[in-house]
Structure formats: C-alpha cells, structure tokens
Amino acid sequence: MTKRVRSKIARGSTELVILALLAEQSLYGFEISKRIEERTGGILCFTLASLYPMLYELEKRGWIAGRWEANQAGRDRRYYGLTPAGKKQLAPLRREWNFFFQALDLLAGVTNG
C-alpha cells in the first residue's frame, strides 16, 4: 500500500508544515522540501510547483521572510525564516489542526484506521 498522501490532503497542511520547520531554523526552498520528505518518511512530498506558491503566500502575509545567503556549498540561496508574526501564528495553527484530527477521529476513526 502506498504511503504517500494525495496532494489535495497534503496541500491543506503545507502552511503548518512550513511554519513548523522554519520555527526550528531558517531553510531555503529545496531544503524545506527535502526536510519534509525525510521527516515524514516520504508520506508528504512537495514539488517545486506546490511549494513555492505557498512560500510566497506566507511571505506576502508577513509570516515568513526570505533573504539571499550563501549555503554551505557557497551557492546563493534564498533562506526563509519565521517572522514574529509567523511565530504568533504557529501555536493557534497547531491547536486548530489538533482539533481537526480529534474531530476526524470521532467521525472516521482515523487513529484506529
């Protein structure tokens, strides 16, 4: 059985996933997508096409901010970091998802699935 989550389901979680990762450290786009894939064991995968519009959206909202910096290989990459406004968003977003999973569990028995 495939363990990959369909893109429609994954898309809804992108916001939380990105903010949670950037709360740990600043990362650039490719690192974010790799980190998501590694941490979720490949269950969540974001391609370039699904990741960057969300990064730009979060940046527009003022929750993350990007700046060009050289990475370890000396290549210029646009690193994203969480802004104070983004940090404020993270806790309520986590709570919201928690409620959502509880509700989903009550309805569809997700935990025992």
Place this chain on the structure above:
Amino acid sequence: MADKVTKDWTALVQEQLRPLDLPADERQEVIAELAAHLEDLYDEQIQKGLSESEARKKVMNEVVQWRSLAQNIQRTKLKEGIMNARTKHLWLPGLVSLAAAMGLLMMLTQISLQPRFLGRSPLQMVLLPWLVLLPLCGGAGAYLSRRGGGYRWARLAAGLFPTIVLLVLGSILTLTRLVVLARPSWWYGSLAIALGIVLPSAALLVGTLPFLKTTKAAS
C-alpha cells in the same frame, strides 16, 4: 543574488515562466530561486548515481504545468492582481504623460490667446513650445512605468501614450467620417499626421529614451 546558479537552469526557468508578468526585479528573483531549486535537485540525482539525462528527466518532472505555476505565483505575488500590475506599468504612467501633454497644450493655447500675443502665429506660440516641452511629458510617463517595474515596451508605450491616444482617436474620427476634411484630404491629412503625431512622437521619444535602458535588477 544566485550568481552561481547554472545558467542552463536559469535559462530554462526564464523560458518556461515567460507568462509570469511581475515587476522585472521580482520576476528575476523568482527565476533565480526556482533555477536554484532545480539545480539542487539535479545535483542530488547525480549524487544518487543517476546519469545526466536521467537526472535531467527527473528534474523536468518537478513541474508538469509551468503555465499554471506562473499563474499561481503571479496571483500570490501581486496583491492587487494582474489588472493593477498593468495599471502600474502602463495605464497610470501613460495617463500622467497624456494629462501633462494635454495640459501643456491647453496652457500654451490659453497664453497665445492673450491680447498681447494675438499677432503671433500659433506655430510660434503653441506648437514649437509644446514640442520643446513634450520630452518632459514622455520622460515622466516612462520614469513612472520604470519605477513601477514596467518592461521596456511598457515604458515606451507610457512615454508615447499621448500620441498613441491621438492616433487612435484621429483614426476613429476619420474612419467613422465624424471629421470630414473640406480641402484635399491628403494635404491636410499629412499635415495633421506630421504636426499631431510624427513630431510630437519624436519629442516624446526624446524624453522616453533615457528610461528605456535596462536597469541592473531587470537585466
């Protein structure tokens, strides 16, 4: 910014994101960032042991619909939407150029009607000073378009906007026969085109040209 990104990927992204209509510097930044992502992905595939062609194929699968990606990015990046980007690049600077040119013409006409200037020819009192001042109007339009991030064509159109409007209006009026020329039309037609379109266009172009140079950010 991203100066070490393989030119190949930058060229590819630039080509695929042609429909992306953003201010030049912002567009360049998006292209650089996406090219960097593709470059990293390609390097990763090579490190995994894939051949160059296999790695390239894998990278190309990263985006299936570039047009849709360009639309998504544009929608996200432009707070005001596509129409307002065009307003910023073309319509508003063009209207400023048009208003300045028409305002000047009106002012000069008013001055020429003063009793002490009544003996002088309209060419000397209105047309020549107008042509001399028109480069400022063209320059203002092109400058505003460049400041708003307009491409070269938008800056040119904004600078030449007054004569474009005159040409369109003149053509409509002539074609719909709302203006009927009493004298042999070729002579008056040519004179109208020369004095109303060609010379003002040349004057506006003089003011527009300095703002057509590609800025460092847009290069």
